[in-house]
Amino acid sequence: MNIIQELMAAFSYGFMWRALFVGVSVAISSSFIGPYLVLKRFSMIGHGLSHVAFAGIAVGLLFRTAPLIFSMVIVVSVSVFILKLNETAKLHGDAAIGLTAAVAMAFGTVLASVAGGFNVDLFSFLFGSILTIQRIDVYLSITFSIVVIAVVTTLYHDLFSMTFEEDFAKVSGINTKRLNTILAVLVGVTVVIGIRAMGTLLISSLIIFPTIIAMQFTKGFKTTIVIAAVSSVFIVIFGLMGSYLLDWPSGSTIVLLNGVVFLGVYLYNRILRPQG
Amino acid sequence: MSHEQILDIRNLTVKYHTFTAVSNVSFSVNEQDFIAIIGANGSGKTTLIKTVLGLLNAQEGTIVTPTGVTVGYLPQHTMSLDRFFPATVDEVVGMGLLAKKRFPKILSKQEKQNIEDVLHMLNIQHLTHKRIGALSGGQQQRVLLARALVSNPDVLILDEPTSALDHNMRKQFFDILSHLNTSHGVTILLVTHDIASASDYINRVIYMDQKLLFDGTFSAFCEDQKLSPFIHTHSLRHKKMGDES
Ligand SMILES: Nc1ncnc2c1ncn2[C@@H]1O[C@H](COP(=O)(O)OP(=O)(O)OP(=O)(O)O)[C@@H](O)[C@H]1O
Ligand SMILES: [Mg+2]
Numbered sequence A: 001m002n003i004i005q006e007l008m009a010a011f012s013y014g015f016m017w018r019a020l021f022v023g024v025s026v027a028i029s030s031s032f033i034g035p036y037l038v039l040k041r042f043s044m045i046g047h048g049l050s051h052v053a054f055a056g057i058a059v060g061l062l063f064r065t066a067p068l069i070f071s072m073v074i075v076v077s078v079s080v081f082i083l084k085l086n087e088t089a090k091l092h093g094d095a096a097i098g099l100t101a102a103v104a105m106a107f108g109t110v111l112a113s114v115a116g117g118f119n120v121d122l123f124s125f126l127f128g129s130i131l132t133i134q135r136i137d138v139y140l141s142i143t144f145s146i147v148v149i150a151v152v153t154t155l156y157h158d159l160f161s162m163t164f165e166e167d168f169a170k171v172s173g174i175n176t177k178r179l180n181t182i183l184a185v186l187v188g189v190t191v192v193i194g195i196r197a198m199g200t201l202l203i204s205s206l207i208i209f210p211t212i213i214a215m216q217f218t219k220g221f222k223t224t225i226v227i228a229a230v231s232s233v234f235i236v237i238f239g240l241m242g243s244y245l246l247d248w249p250s251g252s253t254i255v256l257l258n259g260v261v262f263l264g265v266y267l268y269n270r271i272l273r274p275q276g
Numbered sequence B: 001m002s003h004e005q006i007l008d009i010r011n012l013t014v015k016y017h018t019f020t021a022v023s024n025v026s027f028s029v030n031e032q033d034f035i036a037i038i039g040a041n042g043s044g045k046t047t048l049i050k051t052v053l054g055l056l057n058a059q060e061g062t063i064v065t066p067t068g069v070t071v072g073y074l075p076q077h078t079m080s081l082d083r084f085f086p087a088t089v090d091e092v093v094g095m096g097l098l099a100k101k102r103f104p105k106i107l108s109k110q111e112k113q114n115i116e117d118v119l120h121m122l123n124i125q126h127l128t129h130k131r132i133g134a135l136s137g138g139q140q141q142r143v144l145l146a147r148a149l150v151s152n153p154d155v156l157i158l159d160e161p162t163s164a165l166d167h168n169m170r171k172q173f174f175d176i177l178s179h180l181n182t183s184h185g186v187t188i189l190l191v192t193h194d195i196a197s198a199s200d201y202i203n204r205v206i207y208m209d210q211k212l213l214f215d216g217t218f219s220a221f222c223e224d225q226k227l228s229p230f231i232h233t234h235s236l237r238h239k240k241m242g243d244e245s
Helices: A002-011 A014-039 A044-062 A067-088 A093-114 A122-127 A135-154 A156-164 A166-171 A176-193 A203-215 A221-246 A250-272 B045-052 B089-098 B109-121 B137-149 B167-183 B218-227 B233-244
Strands: B005-016 B019-030 B034-038 B060-064 B071-074 B155-159 B187-191 B204-209 B211-216
Touching: A002 A014, A002 A221, A014 A044, A014 A135, A014 A156, A014 A176, A014 A203, A014 A221, A014 A250, A044 A067, A044 A093, A044 A122, A044 A176, A044 A203, A067 A093, A067 A135, A067 A176, A122 A250, A135 A156, A135 A176, A156 A166, A156 A176, A156 B089, A166 A176, A166 B071, A176 A203, A203 A221, A203 A250, A221 A250, B005 B045, B019 B045, B019 B060, B019 B187, B019 B204, B034 B045, B034 B167, B045 B155, B045 B187, B071 B137, B089 B109, B089 B137, B109 B137, B137 B155, B137 B167, B155 B167, B167 B187, B204 B218, B211 B218
Parallel strands: B019 B211, B034 B187, B034 B204, B071 B155, B155 B187
Antiparallel strands: B005 B019, B005 B060, B204 B211
């Protein structure tokens, strides 16, 4: 079989393995935080932050320092800032996100044009490219994914209570302010480690899609997270292989595959399954 | 009945920016009190109990509770829950125990039994593995009451818990509250628009409209209302006549 031979060849190169490690760790960590954001109606924060990440990368490239580390510091700070803006100013979450995203994108593109372009392909940062993934990216994503997964697992019950009903969580003695801040930091971290494989413009879909796919057929909260993570891992693996075979941008391929799976699950629920 | 004081509220004033929702309210609650808090829409009932729970800050006044008193809370507007929220009934009820715990948050065998007992008591054990959004409004309210009860709190604070319950369930609901109150010594603060159904069970009525207008027994309240009638006059008179016969 031609395709199998081609894939075998791909895995004989290091870059395919690096892409898989990065992709799988990002798939798991983003589906671990996805349910909280989606259910708190805050799913667009990933989208807003990815624009900020783009600006961060532009700054990093300009100074020729590690763009992802640079980006992470900026994105995490802005993530917390958006949260505070939402808490204190008379500004809805979506408005705060929209404003921040636009300002960051404007800033990033101005930087890019002032610097007269970069010697790195900016396109790969926008839509993801498995060829650009370095060994250091692998270490970074695995380390930070483990941190995200560990924190979410440790705080699982508090996060669940707060997402379900903030007032009840507060009355039960949960420090919801601190918990929201922790969540904002985790989102920032996840967005940045997802940039290499997904691209800044598409990482947010990796946070949203697995959760809504899982929600189509789960009843419980724990099962939603588990199913989201498992399906996201499979989708990312197949997406990365498809990206290699078809020579499509990896982020775009993964998003399209997510869309197809969602549509399939949705139609199955609507048409084939007897009860609603 | 001589019971210890469990809550003392002095000169409480709560404002939203410049708007005063609760003005200079003082009262105290003793152990095993069963108090109905009544008043028209917008009279500040929810604001009052949210302040007592620490969810809102008071501009003036003090709220004193002895240390170690535990509180169960059933918020108003449980109907506005996200219909698509993926959480099963047992996950939601378990939250009543797990949210209060320190790490590691694991349920003991006894606590799992408590959950089952509460579900049985509220007659929702058959819904255990259902998604909460798929239940009817009254069933959801029972689930959230179960969540408030499961940790065996000293004080129960309920904000219009019977608004989505049918006639039978309402009676059952008050019987359960009354049982908790008399047999387990649970103190209950109940915000309600249905004073007629509650009147057989409570020992005190607090009637407010921003200010505290009345605090005393139900029959004293009925006497009081003959002078300046309350909106529920009809049901009250009816009730009163029933009491006298
Ligand atoms: N978040 C808020 N911001 C500003 N004003 C508020 C807010 N919440 C309540 N209010 C106002 O405070 C007053 C008291 O509201 P509250 O919710 O305490 O009334 P309530 O007695 O519980 O009414 P209901 O019987 O309808 O539940 C109302 O006039 C309301 O408009
Ligand atoms: Mg109210």
